[in-house]
Amino acid sequence: MTSEQKQLLEKQLWAIANELRGKMDADEFRDYILGFIFYKYLSEKLHIYANDLLKTEEIKDYALVVDEDDIEAIKDECLEKLGYFLRPNELFSAVTIRGNGANQTKANFIIEDLQTILDGIERSTMGTESEDDFNKLFEDIDLNSTKLGRSPDARNELIAKVLRHLDKIDFRLEDANSDVLGDAYEYLIAQFASGAGKKAGEFYTPQQVSRILAKVVTMDKSRIKDAYDPTCGSGSLLLRISKEADVGEFYGQELNRTTYNLARMNMILHDVHFSRFDIKQDDTLTAPQHMGQRFEAVVANPPFSAKWKGKDNPLNETDDRFSQYGKLAPSSKADFAFVQHMLFHLAENGTAAVVLPHGVLFRGAAEGAIRRYIIEKRNFLDAVIGLPANLFYGTSIPACILVFKKCRMHDDNIMFIDASAEFEKVGNQNALSDDHVEKIVATLKERETVDKYSYVAPLSEVAENDYNLNIPRYVDTFEEEQEIDLDEVVSKLQSLEKEMVDTDQTITRFCEELGIASPFEVRK
Incomplete structure (x- = not known):
């Protein structure tokens, strides 16, 4: 067009x-x-x-x-x-x-x-x-x-x-x-x-963020057998994957009834035959609809730090999605519950990419234990990508993308990318340009350390940091302040002082000519 x-x-x-x-x-x-x-x-x-x-x-x-x-x-x-x-x-x-x-x-x-x-x-x-x-x-x-x-x-x-x-x-x-x-x-x-303010998060992921997720889960692939989004919203994130590779079948689940209808319409409008998609409506964490299936591409932008039943539901302790970790995600923050759900549904040859708040990178207690298990025991975490703040409708907090693979090519390190400072303003929102997206994806693909932007962290270093993934621990973006020449500053202050004295004298002379009192005593 x-x-x-x-x-x-x-x-x-x-x-x-x-x-x-x-x-x-x-x-x-x-x-x-x-x-x-x-x-x-x-x-x-x-x-x-x-x-x-x-x-x-x-x-x-x-x-x-x-x-x-x-x-x-x-x-x-x-x-x-x-x-x-x-x-x-x-x-x-x-x-x-x-x-x-x-x-x-x-x-x-x-x-x-x-x-x-x-x-x-x-x-x-x-x-x-x-x-x-x-x-x-x-x-x-x-x-x-x-x-x-x-x-x-x-x-x-x-x-x-x-x-x-x-x-x-x-x-x-x-x-x-x-x-x-x-x-x-x-x-x-x-x-x-x-x-739509906060309600927007229920059904829409900004297009450029969707592009990153889609490019990540299809990297080096021209065809994907199946794609799955456990919090699919309007389905746009799933459909974005089809712009990067041929997708055999689409699967998704959405809690909100209206948004669920929107997702099905979106599939049909994009000429996805009814036999090629299976979108379900229910609570993904408490009533999963695709439990027996594994998917080659798994993507999600779940609601940030949503509440869920957690320990309030005894069945979660024995649920195959959560039981192996030894801990349940806290009831006040379901972020890792969604991650566990996605990993359960990820095929051995697949890639998962999920948008989450930065708290998942460093919060302790149960979340710290789950994070450690994913890295130390399973070695599924492939990359951490920090995004700019104010990208998402309804919240201004910065988010990150976690990338997971069960069979990792680079299984002795984790890639960290800090893209938080690179964005453009569009109205009241921040936005990623095509160049920003391509830089993130290219950096992840090349898997190289770039000064003040990316770092390939050995697993041993992550372990030394007690599995804290806070990006500044790995990517140093500190900019040294320019040295100040004190002699030059003193010289400028002396010059300004002389100019002020000259100005005072000029004003006083004008006052004398007009026969009025000077507003201040002339400095000598």
Whole structure:
């Protein structure tokens, strides 16, 4: 996409957002806009596929088909290939035209039709392989919410406007090399995250941080068998991996129901077939959904220092994910519980990368014991990467990335990178540029000590530090202060003193000429 096309797309998207802005919070109207984008995508995808089926028929445009036998035949094909179905009069373009007629009469009232269509998409999958992936996908779109308007007519008018704006955007689905839809979705998710404050952390990892994680877990690989994110949010981090390598299958789990729906939509919007992803909704630590599986790439940006049941749940003591460490992560900080969960699901040939607060590097007690076990007994920790502060929406604290491998090529050292000082300002946030990302990844790949930036620490040195991973212990970023020439300072002070005396005398002379008292006694 050219810069001009991108600017036009962003302008069109914000025209849509402005229709809903002021009526509800950013994270609320996010659900409507992204839901309608998803409906438009499903509609256009099916329209293109149905037209392909009609190439040899007299009527070649699915939107014009009225014969029920033809519609049923197309339905069977769509359910097998796409996993869902829409009738011709349920297509996005048809509903938009009905809702934006010349005269806003009762015939143009579309809320009830639209709600029925969205529910019908889910119902069309019942009994098929795609049922779980489409189940309750549109449950967060309440077309009867008074936030959209106090009266049904007001709500109808607003929804019709939103559909009209969205209908103007060409997602270019027939262009295999185009990702307009993906760009639109990612752009909106990022924009909504910036306006959603602390809630943003539930579903969004800044794009450049995602790039680092994706590049790390795919380093020197062109294909990944499977990728897993135990706190997958909107799924963007998983999808980012597919930009670095071919991914066979995607797996994820998300606690928040709305965000879970967002992740499934995101997968389908990025043309990931329903048979290639398995996203579950539940608490990853207390109700893991993929316990029997191991994955080649594992990534996560779990909620920082979240509370969990820990010792409050006796089952954790015997859980295969936690039992071998001898300690449970504290109930007030689940950071290492997520790490343990990820290591349990990491394949022998895989790589895991996780974003965590700096406290995991040096906190003692149970966390210190778990950290020591991972390094001393298992030797899984491959690298520690320090990131700048204020990168993440909802928190300004600096974070780090821990990289783990079960079969490490460099098994006698740990790589430390301090990238905390390299960033650029974007509004109120700090951000990483492409150059910053490439420098981090290249340094990790080359695995060399770079003055004031990186250090390859022998395991013996880490042990001497009692397995404290605090980055300043290994990467010296201290800048010596410039020496001060005291003689030069004294000379400048003497010169300033003389200038002050001369100025006082000049002011006193002016006062005498004016016949007024001098404001101060002339210094000699």
